[in-house]
Amino acid sequence: MFDIKGDPLLNILILFTVCARRPYVVLLCGAIVASILASGISIIDITTDPVELWASPTSRSRIEKEYYDSHFEPFYRTEQIIIHATGLPDVVHNATSGHTITFGPVFNRDFLLEVKRIQDKIRNLSLIVSFIVISRNGFSLHTLCS
DSSP states (O other), rough: OOOOSSSHHHHHHHHHHHHHHHHHHHHHHEEEEHHHHGGGGGOOOOOOOOHHSSOOOTHHHHHHHHHHHHSSOOOOOOOOOOOOOSSSSOOOEEEEEOOEEEEOOOOOOHHHHHHHHHHHHHOOOBBBEEEEOOOOTOOHHHHHHH
């Protein structure tokens, strides 16, 4: 049917002619191939748990965490807080060389002061145990992290 050793453009023309003469067969074959490939989506297991994503099941930290979770209540630890400045204008700085430099809204003074206020509130967190507040002299973020 195809002359593989001949002119490549002639081979492509022959292939296109065969496909054009049998469009239903080509569409059916394409639909079957697409269905087979798309059926794989049903067996995909998407992992969104950070512990599953970042820690090996045999790592020491993972084993210790599973032990802790099975003997006590689950422990949740936030390592970082991501703060995003939205709806604020860019900051324009006039450099000493006479040029103006534009910084993003994250350098907005009001935004930075608000972030500082939130950071101070986090640092001053207290622990409430049985309706008794244990603050700076007892447990706080500073004493727990040091």
